[in-house]
Amino acid sequence: xxxxxxxxxxxxxxRLSLGAGGIIxxxxxxxxxxxxxxxxxxxxxxEWRGVGAVGxxxxxxxxEVRFEDASPLAWAGVTGxxxxxxxxxxxxxxxxxxxxxxxxxxxxxxxxxxxxFMCPCHGGVYYSDGTVAAGPPPRPLVRYPVRVRNGLVExxxxxxxxx
Amino acid sequence: xxxLKIAWEWFDERTDASKVIGPILxxxxxxxxxxxxxxxxxxxxxxxxxxxxxxxxxxxxVSSAGQAYESLKWITDKAFLGHLLRGMxxxxxxxxxxxxxxxxxxxxxxxxxxxxxxxxxxxxxxxxGLTLLMGFTGQLLRWDQNGVWSTIVAAEQAGRxxxxxxxxxxxxxxxxxVGAATLSRFFAYHVFFIPALIFGMVGLHLVLVLRHxxxxxxxxxxxxxxxxxxxxxxxxxxxxxxxxxPDAAWRDAIVGVLVVACVMLLAWWVGPPELGTPPDxxxxxxxxxxxxxLLWYFAVLALLPHGSEDYVIVGAPLVAGVCxxxxxxxxxxxxxxxxxxxxxxxxxxxxxxxxxxxxxxxDRAPWSPDFDNKALPATVVHAAGPDIANGAQLFHExxxxxxxxxxxxxxxxxxxxxxxxxRLSAQQIVLRILNGGNNMPAYASSMKPEDLNAIVAFxxxxxxxx
Numbered sequence: 329x330x331x332x333x334x335x336x337x338x339x340x341x342x343r344l345s346l347g348a349g350g351i352i353x354x355x356x357x358x359x360x361x362x363x364x365x366x367x368x369x370x371x372x373x374x375e376w377r378g379v380g381a382v383g384x385x386x387x388x389x390x391x392e393v394r395f396e397d398a399s400p401l402a403w404a405g406v407t408g409x410x411x412x413x414x415x416x417x418x419x420x421x422x423x424x425x426x427x428x429x430x431x432x433x434x435x436x437x438x439x440x441x442x443x444x445f446m447c448p449c450h451g452g453v454y455y456s457d458g459t460v461a462a463g464p465p466p467r468p469l470v471r472y473p474v475r476v477r478n479g480l481v482e483x484x485x486x487x488x489x490x491x
Numbered sequence: 492x493x494x495l496k497i498a499w500e501w502f503d504e505r506t507d508a509s510k511v512i513g514p515i516l517x518x519x520x521x522x523x524x525x526x527x528x529x530x531x532x533x534x535x536x537x538x539x540x541x542x543x544x545x546x547x548x549x550x551x552x553v554s555s556a557g558q559a560y561e562s563l564k565w566i567t568d569k570a571f572l573g574h575l576l577r578g579m580x581x582x583x584x585x586x587x588x589x590x591x592x593x594x595x596x597x598x599x600x601x602x603x604x605x606x607x608x609x610x611x612x613x614x615x616x617x618x619x620g621l622t623l624l625m626g627f628t629g630q631l632l633r634w635d636q637n638g639v640w641s642t643i644v645a646a647e648q649a650g651r652x653x654x655x656x657x658x659x660x661x662x663x664x665x666x667x668x669v670g671a672a673t674l675s676r677f678f679a680y681h682v683f684f685i686p687a688l689i690f691g692m693v694g695l696h697l698v699l700v701l702r703h704x705x706x707x708x709x710x711x712x713x714x715x716x717x718x719x720x721x722x723x724x725x726x727x728x729x730x731x732x733x734x735x736x737p738d739a740a741w742r743d744a745i746v747g748v749l750v751v752a753c754v755m756l757l758a759w760w761v762g763p764p765e766l767g768t769p770p771d772x773x774x775x776x777x778x779x780x781x782x783x784x785l786l787w788y789f790a791v792l793a794l795l796p797h798g799s800e801d802y803v804i805v806g807a808p809l810v811a812g813v814c815x816x817x818x819x820x821x822x823x824x825x826x827x828x829x830x831x832x833x834x835x836x837x838x839x840x841x842x843x844x845x846x847x848x849x850x851x852x853x854d855r856a857p858w859s860p861d862f863d864n865k866a867l868p869a870t871v872v873h874a875a876g877p878d879i880a881n882g883a884q885l886f887h888e889x890x891x892x893x894x895x896x897x898x899x900x901x902x903x904x905x906x907x908x909x910x911x912x913x914r915l916s917a918q919q920i921v922l923r924i925l926n927g928g929n930n931m932p933a934y935a936s937s938m939k940p941e942d943l944n945a946i947v948a949f950x951x952x953x954x955x956x957x
Contacts, residue, residue, distance in 0.1 A: 392775065397668050435777050488668045
């Protein structure tokens with residue numbers, strides 16, 4: 329009888345110790361896990377960033393513009409900035425395109441004489457309106473919201489496009 | 492010497508170190524293992540190079556997005572022996588990738604993954620994956636233009652995973668854009684998470700090697716039978732086995748010295764990979780390419796048929812990983828000798844050849860436009876009139892030369908046009924230019940008639956002997 333009790337007690341103590349180990353792991357692990365996945369759930373506000381006066385952009389031309397991300401961390405340095413291709417269309421409207429190729433995200437370049445965007449990585453080509461002209465890109469260049477306020481062209485900060 | 496002996500005896504008496512380490516070092520190994528069994532320990536030596544040089548580099552590297560590049564510049568150009576250490580870290584990584592591959596090929600060809608060493612192989616597959624991850628995360632830590640854009644490319648690829656893709660991509664970047672949080676994360680992966688996993692896996696790998704013993708060199712018509720293998724192996728070791736130390740260890744030691752010497756020589760002679768321009772994501776003059784050991788994969792991504800990327804990017808590593816993991820579980824008995832397993836030999840030849848060819852293609856990257864091309868020289872143009880000279884200039888300015896090669900000048904993405912005048916009529920050339928097609932953009936909306944005529948005149952003049 330006493331041996332049975334001892335065995336039952338050992339079983340209980342084993343489970344107690346394993347449970348304690350689980351609690352220790354959870355107490356340490358959960359905050360760590362939360363800390364690591366927090367950026368997934370963080371709501372980053374979007375900001376309108378001025379990129380220049382309307383008169384700075386010639387009609388029919390496409391220009392690279394740079395602006396600061398919505399809320400860059402203090403130690404981001406130059407990586408707190410984003411680039412975009414801004415096109416001042418002949419009808420006076422503006423269109424802003426992400427510089428990321430929709431194939432694998434490489435930075436597309438604008439060839440003004442050819443009026444094409446071209447990707448250096450795998451040769452994706454886009455027309456001036458961002459539609460796919462050739463190569464592997466599955467969809468047009470991602471467009472950023474753009475507006476004109478008080479003579480200033482503004483682009484709405486956006487996440488890095490994951491297509 | 493006497494003092495050292497007394498100190499050791501004092502230490503050993505209190506720790507039983509010799510009783511613990513002695514049997515490990517002197518565990519019996521099969522006879523005739525030879526030089527082909529040294530790749531595992533050589534990989535371990537390469538890993539130790541990485542640990543030691545990595546710790547040294549981490550004492551000066553600043554894992555801050557705004558300062559990492561400058562700190563690496565300082566390590567490379569100013570710090571005493573910093574150039575050598577960075578070079579050793581780079582070539583140590585290269586050695587590790589190369590040696591882990593050779594170790595795996597040897598294990599596969601000699602059937603050493605069969606009973607009872609299935610788990611050794613499975614752990615090895617995870618170590619291969621972790622080694623490649625270390626290589627990739629290490630490349631990003633250079634945090635130059637290439638590093639920043641490689642991060643974006645990696646996030647983009649992760650984004651192809653069904654349902655979870657965008658979440659994984661955000662997790663990798665540490666937020667919605669590549670920025671301050673990104674580098675800190677990759678630094679932590681490269682310096683803490685992945686090495687910790689490697690240490691654990693290497694420990695398990697070595698425990699399993701000691702538990703099951705080193706596989707004996709295979710003999711034809713001597714198949715593995717799980718029911719009798721253990722007893723036979725124990726008996727064979729008892730009769731013919733030799734202590735690992737020093738009978739077999741000396742080869743590992745010699746190869747270890749060679750690995751370190753080669754890494755140091757290359758680090759001194761070739762030096763570390765050059766740092767590109769600073770990591771400004773707004774500077775679009777970037778051409779992200781992986782380090783040499785992943786160039787073949789870069790080629791795979793370029794050569795895939797359109798529309799199949801999503802399946803290959805996600806599916807291929809998954810299928811390859813699953814195949815490698817289930818291999819020892821499905822084929823855990825039978826012949827081990829390569830001469831009795833022709834399919835094993837053929838599969839290695841096919842895989843190595845395919846990776847080799849893709850590697851060469853990745854290095855050449857003919858699918859990438861040549862943005863650095865120069866205008867065609869007069870000696871190539873041979874202008875018989877102003878239209879041809881003008882056409883040659885427009886051929887360069889309009890970006891045609893980015894993709895088409897003429898007499899050794901320009902890219903290789905599109906067809907070589909050195910003798911296009913013999914192949915196509917003027918009308919056919921006009922149609923190709925205006926309508927595009929076959930991976931070429933249409934120029935109808937952006938080409939003036941006079942420019943078109945000049946380019947056609949130039950292209951028609953491209954003839955054999957012209």
